[in-house]
Amino acid sequence: MRHLLTYGGAVATETPSPEAPLRILLPQILPALVVGVGSGLLYLGVSELADQLQELMWNNVPDALGIGRYSALWIIVMLTATGIAVGLVVWKAPGHAGPDPAMEGLGGPPMPVVVVPGLLLASTLALAGGVSLGPESPTIGSAIALTYWVGHRFLPAVPGGFWVSLGIAGTLGALFGTPVAAALVISEALASTPGKGSLWDRLFAPLLAAAAGSMTTQLASSPSFDMGLPPLDHPGYEDLLAALVLATLAAALGLLAGYAFPHVHRAFTRLGHPMVILPLGGLLLGLLGALGGHLTLFKGLTETRDIVEDLGTLGSGELAKLALVKLVALLVASACGFRGGRVFPAVFVGAAFGLCAQALVPEINPTVAVSAGVLGILLATTRQGWVSLFVAAVVAASPAMLALLCIASLPAWLVVTGRPFLQLDERGKALR
Numbered sequence: 039m040r041h042l043l044t045y046g047g048a049v050a051t052e053t054p055s056p057e058a059p060l061r062i063l064l065p066q067i068l069p070a071l072v073v074g075v076g077s078g079l080l081y082l083g084v085s086e087l088a089d090q091l092q093e094l095m096w097n098n099v100p101d102a103l104g105i106g107r108y109s110a111l112w113i114i115v116m117l118t119a120t121g122i123a124v125g126l127v128v129w130k131a132p133g134h135a136g137p138d139p140a141m142e143g144l145g146g147p148p149m150p151v152v153v154v155p156g157l158l159l160a161s162t163l164a165l166a167g168g169v170s171l172g173p174e175s176p177t178i179g180s181a182i183a184l185t186y187w188v189g190h191r192f193l194p195a196v197p198g199g200f201w202v203s204l205g206i207a208g209t210l211g212a213l214f215g216t217p218v219a220a221a222l223v224i225s226e227a228l229a230s231t232p233g234k235g236s237l238w239d240r241l242f243a244p245l246l247a248a249a250a251g252s253m254t255t256q257l258a259s260s261p262s263f264d265m266g267l268p269p270l271d272h273p274g275y276e277d278l279l280a281a282l283v284l285a286t287l288a289a290a291l292g293l294l295a296g297y298a299f300p301h302v303h304r305a306f307t308r309l310g311h312p313m314v315i316l317p318l319g320g321l322l323l324g325l326l327g328a329l330g331g332h333l334t335l336f337k338g339l340t341e342t343r344d345i346v347e348d349l350g351t352l353g354s355g356e357l358a359k360l361a362l363v364k365l366v367a368l369l370v371a372s373a374c375g376f377r378g379g380r381v382f383p384a385v386f387v388g389a390a391f392g393l394c395a396q397a398l399v400p401e402i403n404p405t406v407a408v409s410a411g412v413l414g415i416l417l418a419t420t421r422q423g424w425v426s427l428f429v430a431a432v433v434a435a436s437p438a439m440l441a442l443l444c445i446a447s448l449p450a451w452l453v454v455t456g457r458p459f460l461q462l463d464e465r466g467k468a469l470r
Contacts, residue, residue, distance in 0.1 A: 063242050063243075066200075066242060066243035066246070067243075067246060069189065069193075069204065069243070070204055070208075070242075070243040070244070070246035070247040070250065071246065071247070071250045073181075073185050073201075073204040073205060073208045073247045073250075073251075074204075074207075074208040074211060074212075074246065074247035074248060074249065074250025074251040074252075074253075074254065075208075075250050075251065075254050076181075076184070076185075076208070077177075077181045077185075077205065077208030077209040077211070077212050077247070077250075077251040077254075078208070078211070078212040078250070078251040078252070078253075078254025078255045078258070079254060080177060080180065080181055080184075080209070080212075081173065081177050081209060081212040081213060081251075081255060082212070082254070082255060082258050084158060084161065084162055084165075084173055084176075084177060085165075085173065087162050087166075088162045088165035088166045088173070089166075090166075091162065091163070091166035091167075092165070092166040092167075092168075092336070095116060095166060095167065096108070096116070096168070100112055107332075108331065108332035108335075110328035111328075113168070113324050113327040113328045113332070113335070114321065114324035114325060114327070114328055115324070116167055116168060116324065117167060117168055117169070117320045117321065117323040117324030117327055118317060118320045118321045118324050119167070119320070120163060120164060120166075120167025120168065120169060120320050120323075121316040121317040121318070121319050121320020121321065121323070121374075121376075122313075122316070122317045122320065123163050123167070124160050124163050124164055124167075124169075124316050124320075124375075124376055124377070125312045125313045125314075125315065125316030125317055126313070127156055127159050127160045127163065128156075128160060128312040128316060128375060128377075129311070129312045129313055131153075131155070131156025131157075131159065131160070132152045132153060132155075132156060133149065133150060133152055133153030133156060133157075134153075134156070134312075135153065135156040135157045135159070135160040135377055136149055136153050136156070136157040136160075136176070136179060136377065137149070138375065138462075139175060139176075139372065139375060139376070139377055139378070140299070140303045140372055140373055140375075140460075140461070140462045140466075141461065141462045141463065141464060141466075142175055142179065142461070143175070143420070143422075143461050146179055146182070147202075148182050148183050148186035148187070148198070148201075148202060149179060149182070149183040150183070151183050151184060151187040153183065154180045154183050154184060157176050157179060157180055157377055158176060158177075158180055160176070160376070160377040161173060161176035161177070161377040161378055164371070164376045164377055164378050165336070165337060165378065167320075168323070168327060168335035168336050169320075169323060169336075169371045169376045169378060170323065170334065170335070170336070170337075170338065170364060170367035170368045170370075170371045170383045171337065171368070171371045171372065171376055171377075171378020171379060171380070171382075171383060172337040172338070172339075172378055172379040172380065172381055172382025172383060173213070173337065173378065173379060173382070174209075174210075174213050174379030174381050174382065175377070175378060175379035175380075176377045176378060176379070177209050177212075177213065178205065178206055178209045178210070178213075178379075181205040181206075181208060181209040182201075182202055182205035182206060183205075184205070185201045185202070185204055185205035185208075186198060186201040186202060186205065189201035189204075200243065203243070203244045204243060204244060204247040206244070207244035207245065207247045207248040207251070208247040208248060208250065208251035209251060210248055210251075211247065211248030211249060211250070211251035211252035211255075212251035212252060212254060212255045213255075214252070214428075214429075214432070215252055215255055215256055217245055217248035217249040217251075217252050265342060265343050265346040265389070265408065265433055265435070266343065266346060266347065267346060267404060267405040267408055267409075267433070267434060267435065267436070268403075268404065268405055269405070269435070269436045269438075270403055270405045270406065270434070270436045270438050270439055271436070271438055272438065273403075273406070273438055273439070273441075273442055276401070277403055277406050277442060278442055278445065278446075280399075280402045280403070280406050280407065280410065281406050281409075281410040281442045281443065281445070281446035282410075282445065282446050282449055284391075284392055284395055284402075284406070284407060284410035284411055284414065284446075285410040285411070285413045285414040285417075285443075285446040285447065285449070285450040286414060286446075286449045286450050286453055287391075287395075287414065288388055288391050288392070288410065288411045288412075288413070288414025288415045288418070288450070289414035289415070289417050289418045289450040289451075289453045289454050290414075290418075290453055291361075291365070291387075291391060291414070291415065291418070292365075292384070292387075292414065292415045292416075292417070292418025292419045292454070292459075293418050293453065293454060293457055293458070294365075295365055295366075295368065295369045295418070295419060295460060296418060296419065296454075296457060296458035296459045296460060296468065297457075297458055297468075298369060299369060299372070299373060299458065299459075299460050299462070299468060300458070300462055300466060300467060300468045302369055302370065302373040302374075303373040303374075303462060303466060304466060305373075306318075306319065306373055306374045306375070307466070312375060315374050315375055316374060316375055316376065318374070319370055319371065319373075319374030319375065319376065322370050322374075323367055323370055323371060326363050326366060326367045326370070327367070329359075329363055330359060330360055330363030330364065330367070331360075333345060333360055334360055334363045334364045334367055334386075337378070337382040337383060338364065338382050338383040338384075338385060338386030338387075339382050339385065339386075341386055342385055342386045342389045342390075345357070345360065345386075345389060345390060345393060346389065346393070346404075346408065349393065349404055352393070352397070353397060354394050354397035354398045357390050357391075357393050357394035357397055358390075358391075358394045360386075360390040361387050361390035361391045361394060364383060364386050364387045364390065365387045367383070368380060368383045368384065368387065368419075368460075369460075371383075372460055380419050380420060380460050381416065381420060381425070381429065384412075384415045384416050384419045384420070385412050385415075385416070385429060385433065387411075387415050388408070388411035388412035388413070388414060388415035388416065388430075389408045389411060389412055389433070390411075391411040391414075391415065392404075392406075392407035392408040392409070392410060392411025392412070393407060393408060393411075395407050395411070396408075405434050405436055405439065406434075406439070406442065408433060408434070409430045409431070409433050409434035409439055409443060410430070410442075410443070410446055412426075412429060412430045412433050413426055413427065413429075413430035413443055413446060413447060413450065414446075414450045416429060416430065417447065417450050417451060417454050418450075418453075418454045418459060419459055419460045420459060420460070421454065421459045421461075421469075423447065423451065426447070427443055427444065427447055430443050431443055456470050457470055458470055
């Protein structure tokens with residue numbers, strides 16, 4: 039992320055001189071608002087289209103054929119068909135639907151704008167088809183490409199990093215329904231450039247874009263990571279101990295995927311052609327979906343709410359199976375070239391892991407279990423500290439949990455720092 043904010047040799051926004059900050063900041067308001075609203079509408083459009091396709095493919099068609107919506111056979115057929123469809127897009131679309139997603143995080147240098155339709159189509163098909171990936175990476179990449187293309191066309195004198203930061207911030211605001219996540223991510227990146235003026239001057243336009251993107255999605259669809267967990271008003275020592283242990287164990291579980299990721303990616307890459315790689319990946323995901331059931335399909339946010347609502351009805355063995363199957367599905371989907379992000383499915387893995395621990399030790403508060411599990415898994419799979427802490431806190435929806443999660447993140451970070459996560463460099467080697 040850090041290099042994105044200095045794209046083209048300039049920091050994300052012009053650094054205002056001490057004597058004239060308003061002269062620099064005021065002209066940034068309109069571009070930031072436009073990009074933020076546009077990013078929100080882009081995310082809403084992709085989500086709505088994916089939801090409509092999902093309804094057609096998983097409800098209407100099987101009902102018309104008189105077969106079970108989530109029967110093992112239908113899951114295998116649908117995921118394999120999704121692999122074929124996405125493989126065709128990656129093979130034939132201009133730019134092959136963007137770079138290898140195994141080498142992409144939350145952002146990247148601006149892609150040629152001609153790549154965007156194929157990337158969004160591949161992502162939409164994967165979301166609707168039940169692939170265990172989220173919408174964040176393709177949507178952010180598309181927003182960056184479109185923002186940079188339009189901005190550079192009409193305001194060529196503005197540094198490229200400015201448009202990149204607005205595209206990232208606006209989409210993060212839209213995805214999470216709040217500008218806070220974008221502010222945390224971008225401030226983390228900007229922290230490496232001291233002496234460049236006020237941090238809030240540099241955050242001004244990205245934060246405004248994030249707020250505009252957030253309000254766009256809030257007004258249209260009210261997205262929320264709140265899982266309906268019981269509030270925790272007065273955490274005790276036992277809650278702190280549980281958070282420390284569970285976040286660390288969840289981080290260790292996520293590390294297994296990080297170590298396996300380059301090997302799985304290399305095995306798929308050796309097959310050579312997207313029309314071999316993606317259909318095979320779809321078949322494997324179908325087999326995993328048949329094993330884990332419908333809760334292990336799709337991006338995972340709705341399914342996370344489902345398992346939380348079923349608190350006390352799913353046994354520890356079933357929850358462990360859900361967590362492991364979803365983690366393997368995330369690993370396979372990320373490695374074989376499906377276009378999508380890792381954050382949403384990782385939330386499901388962390389929640390299922392935490393609920394499994396709570397089922398084994400009922401004395402653990404379920405809010406502590408779920409949020410600590412989410413924190414550990416996200417730290418291991420994304421290595422984005424602020425995003426991991428933010429999402430875990432939002433899932434808990436309990437202000438008193440924030441202190442526990444901050445403390446619990448420390449041993450979990452010691453487990454994951456310097457070790458592989460779910461992203462590769464251009465040579466296919468694990469980033470650390």
